[in-house]
Amino acid sequence: MSHKSKKAFTLIELLVVIAIIGILATISVIALQNARAKSRDAKRAGDIKQVQTALELFFNDNNRYPTATEWESGQIYSTSSSGTSTYMQVIPSSPTPNDGSCTTNQNSIRYSPTSDGSSYSISLCLGNTTGTLTPGPKCLTPGGIIDRDCSCGDDIVDSRDSQVYPTVKIGGQCWLAKNLNYGTLVTTANQTDDNTIEKYCYNNYETNPSPATVTCTNGQVCGGCDTNGGLYQWHEALQLPSSCTTAAPDCTALPSDPCCNFATPRQGVCPSGWHVPTDAEQNVLDQYLTNAGQTCDAGRSDYGCNNAADKLKEVGATHWTTATSTNTSGFTALGAGYRSTSPAFTNQGTSAIFWSSSASGASAWRRWLAAGRSSVYRFATARASGFSVRCIRD
Secondary structure, three states: OOOOOOOOOOHHHHHHHHHHHHHHHHHHHHHHHHHHHHHHHHHHHHHHHHHHHHHHHHHHHHOOOOOHHHHHOOOEEEEEOOEEEEEEOOOOOOOOOOOOOOOHHHHOOEEEEOOOOOOEEEEEEEOOOEOOEOOEEEEEEOOEEEOOOOOOOOOEEOOOOOOEEOEEEEOOEEEEOOOOOOOEEOOOOOOOOOOOOEEEOHHHOOOOOOOOOOEOHHHOEOOOHHHHOOEEOHHHHHOOOOHHHHOOOOOOOOOOOOOOOOOOOEOOOOOOOEEEOOHHHHHHHHHHHOOOOOOOOOOOOOEEOOOHHHHHEOOOOOOOOOOOOOOOOOOOEOOOOEEOOOOOEEOOOOEEEEEEEEEEOOEEEEEEEEOOOOOEEEEEEEOOOEEEOOOEEO
């Protein structure tokens, strides 16, 4: 009795089948990823429409939009003599991961009310076409969603004291376009009250002196904290114990000391969502603004980054004794001066010095913009000096 042999798959046939299965699996994964991305975009658009409705209901009852503090409570509600009205139980957060070309900042739902509560902007970003909305950064306003990136560039209101700060996008960074001015004015030798945020004001002027003809160094009209911002010792800027300045441990020898080993980004005295820049973040700014085709030494203890300083300084002799500044970056650095360890206030109209959060031995890194110099001076100095703070967005 004969037996018929069963014909098996050849190697080529097996390889073809495996290849087809691989292609189908890849197509399925891509289709699933696209479906998930579209689902995230649909949620972003749907959530922001609900937020807009809740904000308009709030406005109808209160004749204003919520403050930053009210928004940060995590819900939109109003308490009145007739009871509490809840317009949105939980303010949604944008789904992750980011889609398309959206950055983390653009993807985040960031609420920025105007100081008088008459308007607001909320940033969002879509990875794909969603309904009638095109991909990319968007800005929700009372008039609807517009094609504009408002993740940086609109004023923010510090919820702690309602001070308004303009912002500016420089390269990929978002900076306050005004020196920080938060805290209680002190005139003591050191800022040592660890329970209170303290600041110095140039010549102890909380507001601009009257009469306006009062002059500081180099014939410049004095400006108070309301114009030039506060001046902070390093520990105060970072909200570390005052011993981090008065005792100043050497962070090279003692890297694990609490004054040296802290989480970054460090909010310090900055508003919520912002922090004191690191030395590396300041270097990114320097490098972006230096002359095209040039680089500057990130490890320098000297001037560097040609023309970067002029692009950072406010235009005109109102704040500087020389008029080489262009402020093409929009950073708008004023000649705020500083408080030395003498102690003495000096160089208003000729200098602007900004702390970083990065320690260097028993000192800390900072940036100095000087009148008559077009480059940026980087060096480490005593933590007890009183310098300005420019916050950068998280």
